[in-house]
Amino acid sequence: MYDAQSAKKLINKPEDVVCEMLEGICDMNPNVTRLEGFPDIKVILRRELDSSKVALISGGGSGHEPAHAGYVGKGMLSAAVCGDVFASPSVDAVLAGIRAVTGPAGCLLIVKNYTGDRINFGLAAERAKMEGFKVEIVFVADDCALVQDSIPGRRGLAGTVFVHKVAGAAAEAGLPLLGNNSVLAEARMAAEAVGTMGVALSVCALPGVKPSDRLSSGNMELGLGIHGEPGAETAPIASADEVAARILEKITSYYVPLKEGEEVGLMVNSLGGTPSMELSIVGRAAKKWLTSKGVQVVRCYCGSFMTAIDMIGLSLTVIRLSPPLTARLDTPCEAPGWPLTAAPSLSSAAAPIPVPAGKLEGTIVGNPGEPATPSAETLRAAIADAANAIMQAEEKLTGMDQIVGDGDCGLTFARGARAILEDLPKYPLNHPAATAIQLGLTVRRSMGGSSGGLYDLFFHAAAGALKETSPTCSASDWGTALQAGAAAMMRYGGAAPGMRTMLDALVPAAESLLSALVDGALPHEAAQAAADAAKEGVIKTSTMAASAGRSSYVPAAQLNNTPDPGAAAAAIWLESVAMTLRSANS
Numbered sequence: 332m333y334d335a336q337s338a339k340k341l342i343n344k345p346e347d348v349v350c351e352m353l354e355g356i357c358d359m360n361p362n363v364t365r366l367e368g369f370p371d372i373k374v375i376l377r378r379e380l381d382s383s384k385v386a387l388i389s390g391g392g393s394g395h396e397p398a399h400a401g402y403v404g405k406g407m408l409s410a411a412v413c414g415d416v417f418a419s420p421s422v423d424a425v426l427a428g429i430r431a432v433t434g435p436a437g438c439l440l441i442v443k444n445y446t447g448d449r450i451n452f453g454l455a456a457e458r459a460k461m462e463g464f465k466v467e468i469v470f471v472a473d474d475c476a477l478v479q480d481s482i483p484g485r486r487g488l489a490g491t492v493f494v495h496k497v498a499g500a501a502a503e504a505g506l507p508l509l510g511n512n513s514v515l516a517e518a519r520m521a522a523e524a525v526g527t528m529g530v531a532l533s534v535c536a537l538p539g540v541k542p543s544d545r546l547s548s549g550n551m552e553l554g555l556g557i558h559g560e561p562g563a564e565t566a567p568i569a570s571a572d573e574v575a576a577r578i579l580e581k582i583t584s585y586y587v588p589l590k591e592g593e594e595v596g597l598m599v600n601s602l603g604g605t606p607s608m609e610l611s612i613v614g615r616a617a618k619k620w621l622t623s624k625g626v627q628v629v630r631c632y633c634g635s636f637m638t639a640i641d642m643i644g645l646s647l648t649v650i651r652l653s654p655p656l657t658a659r660l661d662t663p664c665e666a667p668g669w670p671l672t673a674a675p676s677l678s679s680a681a682a683p684i685p686v687p688a689g690k691l692e693g694t695i696v697g698n699p700g701e702p703a704t705p706s707a708e709t710l711r712a713a714i715a716d717a718a719n720a721i722m723q724a725e726e727k728l729t730g731m732d733q734i735v736g737d738g739d740c741g742l743t744f745a746r747g748a749r750a751i752l753e754d755l756p757k758y759p760l761n762h763p764a765a766t767a768i769q770l771g772l773t774v775r776r777s778m779g780g781s782s783g784g785l786y787d788l789f790f791h792a793a794a795g796a797l798k799e800t801s802p803t804c805s806a807s808d809w810g811t812a813l814q815a816g817a818a819a820m821m822r823y824g825g826a827a828p829g830m831r832t833m834l835d836a837l838v839p840a841a842e843s844l845l846s847a848l849v850d851g852a853l854p855h856e857a858a859q860a861a862a863d864a865a866k867e868g869v870i871k872t873s874t875m876a877a878s879a880g881r882s883s884y885v886p887a888a889q890l891n892n893t894p895d896p897g898a899a900a901a902a903i904w905l906e907s908v909a910m911t912l913r914s915a916n917s
């Protein structure tokens with residue numbers, strides 16, 4: 332019995348996945364349809380076919396989407412013949428596909444090199460020829476993991492998609508099936524120019540099947556296929572840069588040797604479970620590696636092209652290009668699986684575009700060259716200690732935010748604190764208002780997120796309040812500045828105390844600071860009163876309902892007993908300031 336709970340897959344029944352997926356593909360793409368005989372015959376084909384052009388068919392087991400049904404469209408495949416998950420389609424299905432799309436111009440079958448696909452596509456081609464169809468086959472064997480002379484030979488991997496694209500554009504351009512200048516010749520040229528190798532961090536989970544626990548945490552497999560079979564080598568997980576280098580060394584050392592100045596295309600292919608973020612990081616490393624070898628990476632493709640269901644991992648494919656081959660890759664096509672890729676339209680390398688400086692940026696109002704006054708030294712220590720305290724609390728803040736928010740609070744605050752420590756030597760500490768402006772600019776540049784914007788507002792409003800008195804600031808000026816900062820957060824952030832935000836720490840802190848001073852407290856005592864009020868505010872947030880920030884999206888029951896991380900951060904830096912003032916006073 333299928334256990335949806337433990338399988339964690341958005342399917343109905345494991346036995347229906349392929350049919351329902353293909354129905355979905357047709358429902359969502361008005362340019363394709365299914366062939367009669369479905370579901371025994373699982374062929375997805377273009378609704379409008381031009382029989383004067385060579386037809387292209389590919390296919391194989393399902394589970395590699397968008398390969399191959401996602402590549403059916405004008406300019407790429409005429410049809411995709413789909414098998415069950417990781418199982419080659421039947422001879423009858425391939426033959427039905429050939430009969431359906433092949434006109435007088437003939438048909439090319441692009442087949443990944445697997446024994447089952449070779450047999451079923453090969454037999455279907457032979458039978459179709461006997462029926463009078465012009466049919467040719469190109470096998471793609473782009474796997475670079477092993478130097479292999481065994482019978483099955485190298486596997487067909489993501490490089491197959493380049494062959495689809497090149498042959499598809501050639502067919503669309505009206506080239507004949509056979510001859511020197513033909514669809515077959517171009518498909519072969521692409522197949523010979525391409526090499527692929529993958530890395531996996533997890534084993535894929537077939538619908539309804541418990542995945543193997545072969546890959547322990549901390550390990551990766553290099554040189555795998557796309558059917559969950561073990562890789563050629565198991566190794567401890569390495570960095571993106573190292574993995575890209577290891578894969579590319581292997582690809583280019585034997586199968587796709589590259590000369591300096593040669594042009595290549597690069598494909599970064601998710602095996603199904605890898606986030607775009609990681610694909611881009613590896614893509615960056617791969618492009619850098621190739622460029623460092625003097626190779627020109629003229630096209631990059633990044634995304635899901637040939638997956639292994641939900642496997643975490645990716646493959647890199649390198650294709651040696653010449654201008655005609657590149658032009659085939661650039662030809663527009665209507666297959667939804669092929670990406671809209673930017674071909675460089677400008678000749679010079681892309682350099683970052685400079686941002687015109689705003690009025691405030693870089694304008695240091697005070698003079699950092701002046702000798703520091705004693706209060707400037709205290710301010711420096713207070714800022715440094717507070718930033719260090721926030722950095723030390725990163726893990727704690729993240730832990731809270733993972734329960735009540737989006738899990739980035741510790742990172743965001745630590746990023747801001749680190750940047751403040753970097754910028755601190757440049758702050759005009761003799762001039763508190765100017766320093767507050769610089770603090771605002773630092774957090775604006777570094778923190779990001781809602782809390783970064785809110786602290787930017789906070790510091791700029793605080794600077795406004797300090798300007799009246801700057802450069803000499805009393806403790807009550809600092810209290811007023813704290814109050815003004817919190818008021819600006821409320822004005823623009825829309826929250827108020829009681830809504831489970833950092834205001835629940837900052838507002839009582841400002842009030843306590845000012846009232847302690849009115850009661851005759853010394854500055855460091857008033858600062859301690861502010862820190863204590865902030866801590867009490869933090870405790871209160873644990874039982875508050877959230878009506879602002881990410882916590883407002885979290886179910887109320889999950890919030891209970893965990894304080895608001897932004898409030899906790901405020902209490903941490905206020906406590907640190909109080910300690911610094913206390914030691915400056917002793």
Ligand SMILES: Nc1ncnc2c1ncn2[C@@H]1O[C@H](COP(=O)(O)OP(=O)(O)OP(=O)(O)O)[C@@H](O)[C@H]1O
Nearest residue numbers: 736780781782824826832833879880881896897898
């Ligand atoms: N409107 C607001 N006013 C005051 N403080 C807020 C507000 N929204 C969020 N916060 C505070 O910011 C902290 C982090 O908030 P949140 O997780 O919403 O933002 P973020 O992660 O910094 O940014 P993003 O919204 O881009 O994810 C919260 O713990 C809360 O204290």
